[in-house]
Amino acid sequence: MNVVHLVAISALSLFGIGLYGLWSGRNVLRWILAVGLMETGINVFLVLTGWYPGARVPIITESFSTSGPVPFLDPVPSALVLTSIVIGLGTTTLALALAILHARSHGTLECEADPETAEVLE
Amino acid sequence: MTRLLAALVPLGIVGMIAFFLFTGETGDRMFRGRSELGDTFSRRAVRSDPPNRLGPGSRGLENAAANTVTAIVLDYRGFDTLGEVTVLFAAVAGAGLALFGRRRRRGKAAPVTPSSLILTAAAPWVFLFLFVVGFAIVLHGHLTPGGGFPGGALLAAGLVLLMSASGHESSARRLHLLEGLSGFAFVAVGVAGLVWRDSFLAHFGDAGALGAFWSAPVTILLYLIIGLKVSAELTNAVRTLANVEDPTTEEVP
Amino acid sequence: MTWIILLVCIPLVVGAVAVVTVRDLLSAIILEGVVSLSAAVLFLVLGALDVAITQAVVGCGLTTAVFLYSWRRLPEKAREVSHD
Incomplete structure (x- = not known):
């Protein structure tokens, strides 16, 4: 058990909390918030996979010079997460637009469960 | 239960x-x-043998951007970034379509709430500050952390601020033109890489010395394009969500 | 170094729990911003500076702004606290 594992647990629990929020509520805006939480958790987890104690920032600065392996944080997950964050904003915007549409046509953000599904769950 | x-x-x-x-x-x-893949990217040794020495002033690298993440995002994984920008565009366009749709033709604008004196007085100065900082971040994307996405978001923040201070929205047509032109420029740079080098979006021309401002010119150009595109895109997104008509006057279709 | 990382994890998880449990929608939106900001600080401490800046500006700033803009445009009834 070390730092990596604790941060990984935090990231995973963020994912789990988001899943719970998605599952428990009926409010559309809350669903979007929950998906955002899951996304944050996954992003943290991905960046963490490239980290190790003593990893340096993946930028070549003045004092840096090497001919062997590079002591950087793995830059590939960082690049992936960079993409993911921006796409997250786009999808959130689209989801919010749809939520506003729903709220206007139904007058509320609450979503009612399909009667048959509700029967099964009760 | x-x-x-x-x-x-x-x-x-x-x-x-x-x-x-x-x-x-x-x-x-x-x-x-550490992974072998990450190390290969860090040493700029994907298409050719690794250089003898990697450090400030190194020449003849595949990509001379000092920031490794920038080199990956814009060069090695550039096609993915093109897809990302496309997704952003599609999402924002979809949001606009969902909220306005056919209604736009009627020309019914959202009610304008008068902005406060503090906002109107401070907006131009804050905009100036955001503009300068945003462009600085975009143009130094190959050397320092940041780059086109946060820089473009800062530019968009400045534009949104100016919009909400002046009360009237900035011309939608100009924003769409900027979006389209920068998207086209992105693809054009990619095709140039295909023509002069081996692959789509590959860095062509002289890469320069690592760490200098004029290193990796194609990367600078691409980040500038992305910065402009992202700023137009995000301004559009906020404009779309802010200009939805007041729900109290809305009749249920 | 280690304890900073652990210190940042606390607002991350506690904020996330608060987002799904708090009753007021506006509070939930602001708390989501807090979670995003903690994630940005965590990225900073881990050394992923590019990701940290992008998360702070896009994930924390703009996403919250977009949420607030759309919250303001919701019908009055939809903003109310849900009773389930």
Whole structure:
């Protein structure tokens, strides 16, 4: 058990909390918030996979010079997460637009469960 | 019952993932930190042999951007970034379509709330500041952390601020033109890479010395394009959500 | 170094729990911003500076702004606290 594992647990629990929020509520805006939480958790987890104690920032600065392996944080997950964050904003915007549409046509953000599904769950 | 299920199922899923990660060989491999792939990218040795020395002033590299993440995002994984910008465009356009749709033709604008004196007085100065900082971040994307996405978001923040201070929206047509032109420029740079080098979006021309401002000129150009595109895109997104008509006057279709 | 990382994890998880449990929608939106900001600080401490800046500006700033803009445009009834 070390730092990596604790941060990984935090990231995973963020994912789990988001899943719970998605599952428990009926409010559309809350669903979007929950998906955002899951996304944050996954992003943290991905960046963490490239980290190790003593990893340096993946930028070549003045004092840096090497001919062997590079002591950087793995830059590939960082690049992936960079993409993911921006796409997250786009999808959130689209989801919010749809939520506003729903709220206007139904007058509320609450979503009612399909009667048959509700029967099964009760 | 439902609530208990809602709590138990995520717990089970997360617990299962955690179990596999922390006990087996997968976890060891996952949390080793370094990967051969990352090292190859860090040393700019994907298409050719690694250089003898990697450091400030190194010449003849595949990509001379000092920031490794920038080199990956715009060069090695440039096609993915093109897809990302496309997704952003599609999402924002979809939001606009969903909210306005046919209604735009009627020309019914959202009611304008008068902006406060503080906002009107401070907006031009704050905009100036955001504009300068945003462009600085965009143009130094190959040397320092940041780059086109946060820089473009800062530019968009400035534009939104100016919009909400002046009360009237900036011309939508100009924003769409900027979006289209920068998207086209992105693809054009990619095709130029295909023509002069081996692959789409490959860095062509002289890469320059690593660490200098004029290193990796194609990367600078691409980040500038992305910065402009992202700023137009995000301004559009906020404009779309802010200009939705007041729901109290809305009749249910 | 280690304890900073652990210190940042606390608002991350506590904020996330608060997002799904708090009753007021506006509070939930602001708390989501807090979670995003903690994630940005965590990225900073881990050394992923590019990701940290992008998360702070896009994930924390703009996403919250977009949420607030759309919250303001919701019908009055939809903004109310849900009673389920």
